[in-house]
Amino acid sequence: MSDASLGSALRGAVDLSSLRNRRPAPPEGAPAPAGQQAPGTLDVVMDVTDQMFSQVLELSQQVPVVVDLWADWCEPCKQLSPIIEKVTRELRGRVVLAKVDVDQNPQIQQAFQAQSIPMVVALVGGRPVPLFNGAVPEQQVREIFGQLLEVAAQQGVTGTIPVDETPGDAEAAPEEPPLPPLHQEAYDAIQRGDNAAAIDAYERALKENPRDADASAGLAQVRLLHRIEGLDLQTARQAAADRPEDLDAQLAVADMDVAGGHVEDAFDRLLDVFAATMGDDRTRVKDRLLEIFELVGQADPRVTSARTRLTNLLF
Secondary structure, three states: OOHHHHHHHOOOOOOOHHHHOOOOOOOOOOOOOOOOOOOOOEOOEEEOOHHHHHHHHHHOOOOOEEEEEEOOOOHHHHHHHHHHHHHHHHOOOOOEEEEEEOOOOHHHHHHOOOOOOOEEEEEEOOEEEEEEEOOOOHHHHHHHHHHHHHHHHHOOOOOOOOEOOOOOHHHHOOOOOOOOHHHHHHHHHHHOOOHHHHHHHHHHHHHHOOOOHHHHHHHHHHHHHHHHOOOOHHHHHHHHHHOOOOHHHHHHHHHHHHHOOOHHHHHHHHHHHHHHOOHHHHHHHHHHHHHHHHHHOOOOHHHHHHHHHHHHHHO
């Protein structure tokens, strides 16, 4: 992404006025807005909710705020978020990271029109700057953050947030255990945008250990990303509406709903299609449902509800 494209994004891709005008009292334990924070007490990485977002908009008047839209079921999010956090902390208060769980904060997701995650957006002076979608390599994150700082400087947003640092914290933090070789291979493939290679690596991991839950979840996530690559949500929805009998069109919309965090909508669509189909088509829908169950998590109440309905339809 070039400096020019970042700058042009400041002319307004997303309307955030509905969130800007909501000014409830911050929840207990939430970080105070910049200017009210005692020196050395603000963490540059914060979890942000719908209710707190007006504070984030205010903070972006002083320092660029990077918004990381993620969800617990999103495997690429788990790979990307630590990279963004690492780069943010290295900038020592010149950038703030706002982490948003889209499943818990639908108003922020809707404001940014997030159709798939991970999605990373910046705020500069209260105005949105689209950065990138999907997992990207660390070096590319560094380059994009550098461009963001240049664009922010052009807009007069050059503040630095006092950073809460305790000497020795970095050294005391436990190191992450290394990934199994095939998981690392899949991770590296995702980092370079090669979903097909990541799928192959996860499939080989499952052949070695069919009970590898992490590989199973990773495979489901990367298969989803592979299927929606290049799809346009509005075009897909129109095709599904125009051709309700077109199974591929219905599956495509369900995939994009899952990627955008609309899990219940995807389940409802697939279960309705399952009830209306027979034979091989019905098997395809059932297999897709089971794959999404694995992706979202078997303990998720939305999965439990959908699985109960699927069982009723089967028997």
